Amino acid sequence: MVKIYQSRHPDVNARAHATFGVLAVMIALVVWGVLGGGAFFWALFTVLHLFTFLLLSLRIYYVGQFRLERETLQRAARELAAMPRRGVRPLYKTRLVLLLIANSVNWLLALYGLWKQSADIASHLLELLLINTLLYMSFYLVMKLLNGERPRWYAWCYLGGATVAWIPALYFFVYGSTDWSTTPALSREMNHQCMVLEFYDAHDLWHILSAVALFLSFNVLLTWDDGLAAVKRTEIAVF
Template structure:
C-alpha cells in the first residue's frame, strides 16, 4: 500500500507533453520509479553528523547570547516594580501571585521548571539512545543527533526565558517568552524534513537566519500592529505556503523559472482538464488540507488584526509544525510503514496533553493587549493546590506535550531500522 508511482520532474513532463502534442503516435515517457532514501542519502555519515551538530552549537550560541540581555532587562523591570510601587508596569494575575524574596510573582516563575527539567531529560534520552544505537550502513533513517539535542536545548531555554518574562510580563517583553517556541516549531519541521531528505535540507546558519527574521517580524508586529502590516504579513504567509506546497509535492526537485511556467502552459493546452488531476493523490489531498488550514488562519488574522500579533505568529508556526507531523505520519501509513506501539503511545499522550494545554492557554488570566485595568478583569484565584492558576498549569501541560512530541519524533521511524534505504520512500 503506497502513494502513486513517482512522476518525472515537471519540466521534463511538460516539455515532453508539448513536443508530443503534434504527433499522437509518439509514446509518453515512462514514469520514473519511486524516489527512495538511497538517492537522497549519499553523503558520508561523518559529513552528515557534522552538518547536524552545527544545529546544536548554533542553538547553544543563540541561547547564551540571547538570554544574557534578557535576564538583565527583566531583573531591571522587577527592581523598578519594587522601587516605584507601580502596579500597572507588570501584568500579573494579582489574585494568584505569591511573592517570595525579591520575586513579586514566584509561582509563575517556578511553574516553568517543567520545561527546563523535561528539556534536560530529553537531551539525556538522546544521549543514551546515541550510545546504544547501532545502525548498519545504507539501512534505516539517518539519525540526526545534533537536531535532537537542539530540540531538548530549545525546550529548556523556553522555560528559562519564560521564567524571565514572568518576572514582569508585559507587551514589550512578550517576545522573550515566545522566541524559543518559534525555534521549537521550526526545528520540528526541519527534523521531519531531514529524515527523508538528509542531503538536501537547510543548513544550520540558514535556519537560524530565518528564525532571526521571524523574530524581527514578531517584534515589529507587537510594536506597530497596523492593517498594512497585517496585510503584508498575510501575503508573506500565503506565499510561503505556496512555495512549501510545491516543494513538498515535487520532493524539492522543482525549480521555478521562466521555462517552468511556459512548459506548464503548454502542458495545460495539450492535456486540458487532465492537467488538473494530481498524479500523487494522497500527497495532494493532505497538502490541500494544510493549505485550507493556513488560509483560514491567515483570513482570521487579517480580519481581526488585533494587537496580539505574537500569539498569531506562534499559532502559525506551531500549527504548521503539527500539520507537518500529521502529514508525515499519514504518509508513513499510506506507504505501508509500521509504527512501533510506544510511538503510538507517545502520540496519544501528546494529543491529550496538547488538548489540555490549549484549553488552559485560551482561558488567559491576563491580557497585555488591553489596558492594565481591563486586564485585571481576567484575573482569577489559584485553581491548583492554592498555589497555581490556569496559566501555571498551561506551563506544566505544554512542557509535557512538547516533551512527548519530541519523543514521538525521535522514535517514529524505529520500525525502519533494518530496512534498506532503497526500499524507504521519500515524501
C-alpha cells in the same frame, strides 16, 4: 517541522542559514506588529503567510524538486498547454488531499488574523506554528500508515501521551489569562483564579502541559521511524 522533513529528505533539507534567516524574519515581524501593527502590517503579514505556505506546499508535493524560477514556470505552462488533461491530473492524490486540507486551515487562520488584527501578534504567530507543526506530524503519520509502515508500540505510547497533553494545553493557551501586548497592570486584570493547589492558574497550566506535550512530541519524532532501522535507504518511501 525541519526535523520531520529531514527524516525523508536528507539531500534536500533546509540549510542552516536559511532556517535561522526565517526565524530572524519572524522575530522582526513580531517586533513590528507589537510596536506598529495596523492594517498595512496585517495585510503584508497575511500575504507573506499564504505565499510562504504555498511555496512549502509545492516543495512537499514535488519532493523538493520545485523551484520558483522563470524557466520552471515557462516549462510548466508549455506542458500544460500541450497536454491539458495530463496537467490537471494529480500525480500524488493522497499527498494532494492532505496538502489541500492544510492549505484550507492556513487560509482560515490567515483570514481570522486579518479580521481580528490583534495587537498580540506573538500569540497569533505561535498559534500558526503550533497548528502547522501538528498538521505536519499528522500528515507524516498518515503517509507512514498508507505506505504500510507501522510505528513501534512505544512510539504509539508517546503519541497518545502527547495528544492527551496537547488538548488541555491548547485549551489553556486560548483561555486568555494574560495579554503581554498591553501594560502589565491591564494584563494582571485578566488573571483568573488559581485552579490547581490554589497556586497554578490557567497560564501556568499552559506552560506545564505544553512542556510535557513538547517532550512527548519530540520523543515521537525520535522513535516513530525505529521500525525502518533494518530497511535499506533506497527502499524507504519518500513523502
